[in-house]
Amino acid sequence: MGNQFDINFMVTIALKAAIRYVPITLELALIPFVIGTILGTIIALVRLYNIKYISKILQVIVVIIKGVPVVLQLLIVYFAVLQCFDSVAKTLHLSIRAKNINSVYIGLVALSFFATAYISEAIRGALTAVKKGQYEAGYSVGLTKVQTLRQIILPQAIPVAMPMLCSNLIGLIKGSSLVFMISVTDLLNGALITANSNYKFLEAYVAAAIVYWILCIVIEKISYVLERKFYSFNGR
Amino acid sequence: MAQYFDGKLVFEYLPELLSRIHITLLLVFTATVFGMIFGSVLALIRIHKILILNQLVAIYISFVRGTPIIVQMFIVYYGFPAILMNLGIDINRWDKLIFVIITYGLNTSAFMSEIIRSAITSVSIGQSEASYSVGLTKIQTFYRIIGPQALKTALPSISTTIVGLLQDSAIAFSLGIVDVMGEVQVLGARTYHTIEGYVAAGIIFFVLGAIVEKVSGCIEKNTLFSKL
Amino acid sequence: MKKIKLIKLFTLGLVAAISLTACGTTTSSSEPTKDKPKTIVIGTGNAFKPYCYLDAKGKPVGYEENVLKEVNRRLPQYKFQFQSMDFTNVLLSLQSEKVDIGAHQFEKNPEREQKFLFSKESYTTFILRITVSKNKTDINSIDDLKGKKVQVSKGSNDAYVLEQYNKTHGNAINLVYSSADISTTIKSIEAGNIDAFISIKRLVDQYNKTFGDKLKTVGTPISSSNTYYLYRKSDTKLQEDIDKALKDMKADGTLAKISIQTLGGDYTHND
Numbered sequence: 001m002g003n004q005f006d007i008n009f010m011v012t013i014a015l016k017a018a019i020r021y022v023p024i025t026l027e028l029a030l031i032p033f034v035i036g037t038i039l040g041t042i043i044a045l046v047r048l049y050n051i052k053y054i055s056k057i058l059q060v061i062v063v064i065i066k067g068v069p070v071v072l073q074l075l076i077v078y079f080a081v082l083q084c085f086d087s088v089a090k091t092l093h094l095s096i097r098a099k100n101i102n103s104v105y106i107g108l109v110a111l112s113f114f115a116t117a118y119i120s121e122a123i124r125g126a127l128t129a130v131k132k133g134q135y136e137a138g139y140s141v142g143l144t145k146v147q148t149l150r151q152i153i154l155p156q157a158i159p160v161a162m163p164m165l166c167s168n169l170i171g172l173i174k175g176s177s178l179v180f181m182i183s184v185t186d187l188l189n190g191a192l193i194t195a196n197s198n199y200k201f202l203e204a205y206v207a208a209a210i211v212y213w214i215l216c217i218v219i220e221k222i223s224y225v226l227e228r229k230f231y232s233f234n235g236r
Numbered sequence: 237m238a239q240y241f242d243g244k245l246v247f248e249y250l251p252e253l254l255s256r257i258h259i260t261l262l263l264v265f266t267a268t269v270f271g272m273i274f275g276s277v278l279a280l281i282r283i284h285k286i287l288i289l290n291q292l293v294a295i296y297i298s299f300v301r302g303t304p305i306i307v308q309m310f311i312v313y314y315g316f317p318a319i320l321m322n323l324g325i326d327i328n329r330w331d332k333l334i335f336v337i338i339t340y341g342l343n344t345s346a347f348m349s350e351i352i353r354s355a356i357t358s359v360s361i362g363q364s365e366a367s368y369s370v371g372l373t374k375i376q377t378f379y380r381i382i383g384p385q386a387l388k389t390a391l392p393s394i395s396t397t398i399v400g401l402l403q404d405s406a407i408a409f410s411l412g413i414v415d416v417m418g419e420v421q422v423l424g425a426r427t428y429h430t431i432e433g434y435v436a437a438g439i440i441f442f443v444l445g446a447i448v449e450k451v452s453g454c455i456e457k458n459t460l461f462s463k464l
Numbered sequence: 465m466k467k468i469k470l471i472k473l474f475t476l477g478l479v480a481a482i483s484l485t486a487c488g489t490t491t492s493s494s495e496p497t498k499d500k501p502k503t504i505v506i507g508t509g510n511a512f513k514p515y516c517y518l519d520a521k522g523k524p525v526g527y528e529e530n531v532l533k534e535v536n537r538r539l540p541q542y543k544f545q546f547q548s549m550d551f552t553n554v555l556l557s558l559q560s561e562k563v564d565i566g567a568h569q570f571e572k573n574p575e576r577e578q579k580f581l582f583s584k585e586s587y588t589t590f591i592l593r594i595t596v597s598k599n600k601t602d603i604n605s606i607d608d609l610k611g612k613k614v615q616v617s618k619g620s621n622d623a624y625v626l627e628q629y630n631k632t633h634g635n636a637i638n639l640v641y642s643s644a645d646i647s648t649t650i651k652s653i654e655a656g657n658i659d660a661f662i663s664i665k666r667l668v669d670q671y672n673k674t675f676g677d678k679l680k681t682v683g684t685p686i687s688s689s690n691t692y693y694l695y696r697k698s699d700t701k702l703q704e705d706i707d708k709a710l711k712d713m714k715a716d717g718t719l720a721k722i723s724i725q726t727l728g729g730d731y732t733h734n735d
Contacts, residue, residue, distance in 0.1 A: 066396065067445030068438040069403050069417065075431060075648060082655040099656035118396060125392035129358050163354035164393050167301065167347060171400075174304050183615060183642035183652070188304060192552075193641050197624050198575035201552045202559070205310060209303040216302025231357075252520060314560045412510060412549040414522055422518045425511035428674045430645040 009200050014191045014207035021190035022211065024104065028176035028186065031108055033169050036115030037123075043116065044123035045149075058120075065117035070110070070178055077110040078103070078182045107179035111172065118168050126161035127153065159230040166223035170216050187211055245432040246439070249423055253436050259333075259415040263408065264401045266337050271344030272394070278349035283356060293349075300346035305339065306407055312339045313411060336408045340401070347397055355390035356382060388456060395452035399445040416440060501543040504702065506532055507563030510548035514726055515569050515588075524548045527726040528567040531587055534718060538709045542702075551618075555580075558694055564702065566694030571621040581697045585710040586690030587719065589731045592622055593681040595663045597653045603660055605683040610636035612659040615649060617642065622662035625687040650675055662686065666728055 043062065047055050065073065086097055130153050138148030177188040185193065188208045195204040278297065281289045300308060313335045320326075359382050367377040409418030420437050424430030508528045509516035516528045524546045536544040547563060557563040558580065569590060572582045594614075596603050603609060606629060616623040616639055623641065630637055640658055642649075650671065652658045663671075668679050695703050713719040720730045 063446055063449055064442060066399050067402075067442035069406075069434060069441060072431075072434040072438045075434065078648065079431075079651060082651055082657070097656070103657070121392050121396050125389060128392075129355075129389040160354060160358040160389065163350045167350060170301050177304070180641070180643045181645075181648065183640045183644060183658070185641050189618070189641065189643070192618060193623070196618055197573065197627065199555050199579055202310070202556055205304075205307050209307040212304060213299060213302040217298060220298060220301075310556065314556060314562075318560065409510070410550040410553050412547060412553075414510075414518070418510075421511045422522075424645055425513045425517045426519075428646050428671065431647050 006200055006203050009198070010203035010207045013194045014200075014204045015210070017194045018187050018191040018208050018211045021185060021187045022215070024184070025173060025176050025187040026215075028104070028107055028111060028179060028184075029169060029172040032111040032115035033119070033172055035112045036117075036119040036168075037165070039112075039116045040119035040121075041123050043120040044127055047120075047124055048127050049145075062117045062120060065113055066121070070114055070175060071181060073114060074107065074110040074178060074181060077113075078106050081106050081109075103179070103182045103184050106182060107176070107184050111176065111179075114175075115168065115172055118171070119165065122161050122164035122168060123157070125164065126157040129160045130156045155230065159227050162223050162227040162230070166219060169219055173215055173219075174212060241431055241435075242429065243432075245427075245429055246436045249429075249433055249436045250439070252423060253416050253419050253433070253440060256414055256416050256419040257440065259408075259413060260402065260405050260417075262333075263337060263340055263405045263415060264398060267340035267344040267401055268398055270337075270341030271348040271397075272352075274341065274345035275348030276352050278345060279352040279356065282349065282353050297346045297349060300343055301350070305343055305404060306410065308343055309336070309339045309407060309411065312342070332411050333408075333413055336411060336413050340404070343404075344397065344401065348394070351390050351393040351397065352386070355386040355393075358389050359385045391452050391456050395448050398448050399441075402441050402444055501541055503543045503545060504565060505545045505547055505563045506565045506567050507554040507557045508546055508548055508567040509551060509554065509569075511550070512568070516548065516567065518548060527588070527722070528569075530722045530726050531713075531719065532565075532567060534713060534722060535706055535709045538712065539705055542705075555694070558696060561696070564695070564699065565706075569620075569691045570694050571624070571689045572692055573624065581695040581699060581703055583693040583695070583703055583707050583710070585707045585714070586692050587710055587732065588691045588723070588727075590621065590687075590689050590691055591664055591685045591731070592620075592625060592662050592687045592689075593665060593668075593685050594660050594683050595668050595679050595681050596660045598678055598680050600659070603682055606686050608683075609660060611638065613638045613640050613657070615640045615642050615644070615652065615658045615661040620662070621687065621689055625689075626662070629686075646671060647675065650678055654678060 043058050046058055049055075081101065085101065089096060134152055134156065135148060138152045139145075143151065174188075177186050179186060180189045191204040191208040191211075192201065195201045278293050281293050282297075313332070316335075317326075363381050363385065364377055367381045368374075372380065403417070405415045406417035408415055409421055414422060416437050420430065420433035423433045506528075508524060508526075510518050510524070512526075514526055516524065516526045519525045529546060532544055532546075536542060547557075549557065551568055554563065554566045554568050558566045566580070569588060570576075570582070571590065576582070594603060594606065594609065603612065609626075610633070614626060614637055616626060618641065623639065626637055626639055630639070644652065649658075649661055653661070663681070665681050668681050672679055693703075693706060710719065713722075714732065719732050723730050723732050
């Protein structure tokens with residue numbers, strides 16, 4: 001019966017191919033995540049304190065990045081780099097040309113924009129979850145804005161933000177598969193490529209799903225542990 | 237660059253893309269409603285740690301969040317009918333759209349349940365203790381005290397998830413359901429101008445996303461409990 | 465650890481359920497007749513012009529549709545219905561009996577024959593050629609691709625052909641897998657990110673018309689493979705009937721006519 005699910009293929013070829021590309025997938029997820037967290041926190045703070053004009057501009061930018069399909073953002077960055085890089089490099093007297101840039105970096109840039117927008121929203125939500133009274137209490141005992149943030153607000157905001165951040169990271173890991181559009185092979189497509197010659201796509205998808213799931217479980221476990229640790233500050 | 241991108245075409249393609257917007261909206265709307273209801277149920281199971289269900293729900297959420305949505309689509313579209321077939325029920329003739337909606341609903345529920353769970357646990361326990369002490373039942377506490385506060389925290393994340401759904405709807409195209417993103421592919425295959433199509437879709441999604449943001453912002457500001 | 469084991473079992477269980485369909489369910493056993501036509505569902509693509517794509521109203525059109533409509537005319541005991549979906553799903557739907565015929569320019573090879581039944585008669589010839597930038601002079605045959613970056617896609621046979629070449633030539637060609645659409649591909653060629661990709665002459669001409677004269681095909685075709693319809697292993701009667709119809713269509717020139725009409729040339733036999 002030629003229709004059997006070929007476990008042998010799945011484990012020996014597809015799974016191996018998927019695991020081979022785990023480093024790239026992690027790279028494409030973790031680096032934008034870190035950048036997104038740093039920049040996202042700044043953006044969230046700016047919007048929280050409603051700093052005159054910048055806050056409004058950032059709001060529009062975040063909405064745009066969230067609304068426009070990631071694929072399009074990826075393509076825009078790709079075309080922009082290919083178009084403009086050479087002229088910029090020549091003026092700076094660098095010897096690299098656009099074609100020498102590994103497309104992974106282009107993917108990282110595009111995904112970083114994307115991650116920043118989403119993470120800034122998650123952090124902003126967490127910061128607004130902390131009651132206003134906490135901010136006021138901090139100022140009333142003489143702490144500056146920064147001190148209040150660091151010592152009172154953030155410890156309470158982090159456990160609220162954790163689940164969303166965890167979701168965002170998982171989303172980045174799965175979303176990184178889009179870079180296949182600019183010829184970067186990640187976990188999912190690495191597995192699918194092995195099915196090209198024998199049409200065993202179902203096995204390839206399952207292999208990729210298993211690897212993704214394991215990555216996700218690891219992240220969830222870490223997130224859960226951190227969440228519990230931070231919640232202990234709140235006396236829960 | 238002029239040959240790769242023709243701005244005029246973006247506007248030419250808009251009507252064709254808009255003709256599929258009802259599919260996108262249908263998917264997003266049903267997924268959101270289903271997701272919030274089922275997601276709340278799942279969240280409550282997780283919070284109250286109801287014996288066996290808690291573990292099952294945890295595995296379900298982990299699976300749905302951790303695997304690509306296309307795999308979930310395969311399971312719903314190919315797997316469920318297979319299992320039901322062995323029980324004698326034939327659902328192979330159902331419209332493909334139903335399978336897509338089920339997949340999205342299940343997928344969104346998992347993500348929503350995490351958002352709701354975090355929002356509910358973020359409301360400090362003092363609130364529920366206080367309300368029990370004045371005599372409110374568990375359900376009354378939830379509806380009047382915890383719920384609204386949790387909603388305020390969850391709203392930004394919920395609106396983000398909805399906006400994200402707009403883009404996720406593209407997966408339906410692999411099964412043949414043509415939504416806005418799918419129409420971009422159809423257009424691209426016919427005219428080779430995929431990029432103009434994506435830009436047109438980007439405009440549509442941006443407008444939709446902005447509407448969602450505005451609505452959620454209004455809800456945020458207008459809830460009576462925002463005085464906290 | 466226990467949780468992970470549970471999860472793996474869960475997945476395998478679901479997958480086993482999916483594969484159960486193929487072996488478990490029975491197809492209708494009555495002989496189809498002219499008065500009681502048996503409905504056959506055909507899975508074809510939705511984004512592969514001019515073979516299988518959708519028109520502005522969302523109806524499937526293209527070469528696949530035209531050929532199979534003609535086949536249906538000659539086989540009145542069947543009633544063909546078309547469903548469009550992407551490449552992978554045609555295969556999965558065929559396996560799980562959601563469609564009965566796969567029509568997406570499938571090319572035959574022994575590995576694939578393990579899983580599916582191919583038709584004996586081919587109905588198109590896919591002549592793959594190396595495509596490069598108009599001003600490139602150093603690539604003129606497949607051997608010149610050694611050490612160069614060649615973009616291949618998942619769907620068509622181009623990856624398979626070059627992978628086979630690499631197997632016997634020490635992995636000389638640098639294969640870049642991608643799902644880039646055509647404008648991204650042409651941009652990459654222009655910028656030098658990739659040195660070549662694989663396509664067929666007629667499409668290259670169309671790309672040049674749309675994007676300006678940037679591409680050319682070089683050298684002899686790297687593969688002139690035939691494409692076939694796909695069936696489940698058990699559907700031999702269906703395969704025989706359609707093969708006969710195809711044979712007749714080739715003999716009396718109808719297939720060639722459809723090819724010229726839809727594809728712009730006679731791509732139905734291997735010379």
